Amino acid sequence: MALAVGVVHPGAMGAAVGAALRAVGTEVCWASEGRSPATVDRAAAAGLTDVRTLSALARRCPLVLSICPPHAALAVAGQVAGAGFAGCFVDANAVSPATARSVAAAVEAAGARYVDGSLIGPPPAPGRPVHLWLSGRGADEVAARFARTDVRARVVQAGDTAASSLKAAFAAWTKGSAALLLAVRALARASGVEQELLLEWADLSPALTGDSDRAALQAARKGWRWVGEMHEIAATFAAVGIPPGFHEAAAEVYGAVAPEPHVPPEHPVPPVPPVPPVPPGRAAPATGARAG
Numbered sequence: 001m002a003l004a005v006g007v008v009h010p011g012a013m014g015a016a017v018g019a020a021l022r023a024v025g026t027e028v029c030w031a032s033e034g035r036s037p038a039t040v041d042r043a044a045a046a047g048l049t050d051v052r053t054l055s056a057l058a059r060r061c062p063l064v065l066s067i068c069p070p071h072a073a074l075a076v077a078g079q080v081a082g083a084g085f086a087g088c089f090v091d092a093n094a095v096s097p098a099t100a101r102s103v104a105a106a107v108e109a110a111g112a113r114y115v116d117g118s119l120i121g122p123p124p125a126p127g128r129p130v131h132l133w134l135s136g137r138g139a140d141e142v143a144a145r146f147a148r149t150d151v152r153a154r155v156v157q158a159g160d161t162a163a164s165s166l167k168a169a170f171a172a173w174t175k176g177s178a179a180l181l182l183a184v185r186a187l188a189r190a191s192g193v194e195q196e197l198l199l200e201w202a203d204l205s206p207a208l209t210g211d212s213d214r215a216a217l218q219a220a221r222k223g224w225r226w227v228g229e230m231h232e233i234a235a236t237f238a239a240v241g242i243p244p245g246f247h248e249a250a251a252e253v254y255g256a257v258a259p260e261p262h263v264p265p266e267h268p269v270p271p272v273p274p275v276p277p278v279p280p281g282r283a284a285p286a287t288g289a290r291a292g
């Protein structure tokens with residue numbers, strides 16, 4: 001059996017990546033200390049080995065994958081480093097290159113090696129692979145661990161944090177344009193012209209009504225997590241001298257959406273009005289907009 005891989009922590013993506021490694025016989029460990037019942041259930045369903053603590057994980061796994069909300073990435077790296085991890089640490093989260101460098105510094109100070117990573121696409125399932133991009137020294141070695149799995153690991157040769165840059169560029173469009181659609185419908189609703197906007201879209205841009213409905217559904221499920229990701233994207237733009245304001249505004253839009261995390265993925269119709277509430281003091285209250 002190949003050497004064990006640790007996952008911190010088995011969320012929707014981490015558990016699915018773990019299951020993909022399990023399917024080719026790799027032992028995948030996680031640490032339940034401090035985690036929620038939902039994470040316990042996901043890890044069990046994916047066949048992951050619970051070693052209880054991060055210290056045990058650090059001893060048992062020469063490779064650890066960090067797959068957690070972007071706003072927690074640096075803290076999680078610090079906890080793994082603090083547990084004495086001295087193997088190869090891959091941060092696969094949607095963070096800026098600057099945050100990736102801070103993560104690298106935290107784990108390298110504890111004696112570990114850092115490989116930058118990012119995940120593009122929904123959690124993998126049999127026959128539906130996710131893309132794992134890797135960059136920096138040791139990226140090829142990590143990629144080899146995913147051979148024959150539903151994780152398509154690819155190395156990007158454009159600097160040590162290129163995987164993070166690529167994810168920022170990809171999500172800048174997918175989640176940034178979705179936030180813009182939410183803001184546009186909020187504007188139309190606040191101005192009393194939403195139905196007329198939908199008529200114009202039906203005539204001239206027929207995809208946009210459905211796109212904005214889907215954006216509302218996704219924002220209700222995951223918008224709370226995308227706030228941090230939008231700030232990371234904004235920082236990525238700023239670092240190369242491109243205005244970061246689009247994604248700072250997107251963070252504000254997602255932060256205004258009332259969370260509905262338990263909407264089932266197969267739900268066909270958006271259960272929430274497709275607008276975030278207008279922040280107090282910014283504009284006239286939106287007629288019929290969801291409170292909160």
Ligand SMILES: NC(=O)c1ccc[n+]([C@@H]2O[C@H](COP(=O)([O-])OP(=O)(O)OC[C@H]3O[C@@H](n4cnc5c(N)ncnc54)[C@H](OP(=O)(O)O)[C@@H]3O)[C@@H](O)[C@H]2O)c1
Pocket residue numbers: 008009010011012013014034035036037038039067068069070072075076092093094119120121122123225
């Ligand atoms: N899901 C996707 O479709 C998708 C697609 C591409 C990339 N990704 C990337 O994958 C990463 C994880 O996404 P996900 O969908 O798996 O998220 P998720 O389902 O929300 O899971 C996050 C995991 O991290 C743990 N966690 C939450 N807050 C934490 C904190 N403050 N400190 C430490 N651990 C914390 C959770 O454990 P507890 O609940 O037990 O705290 C949970 O097990 C993100 O960086 C995201 O950008 C996800």
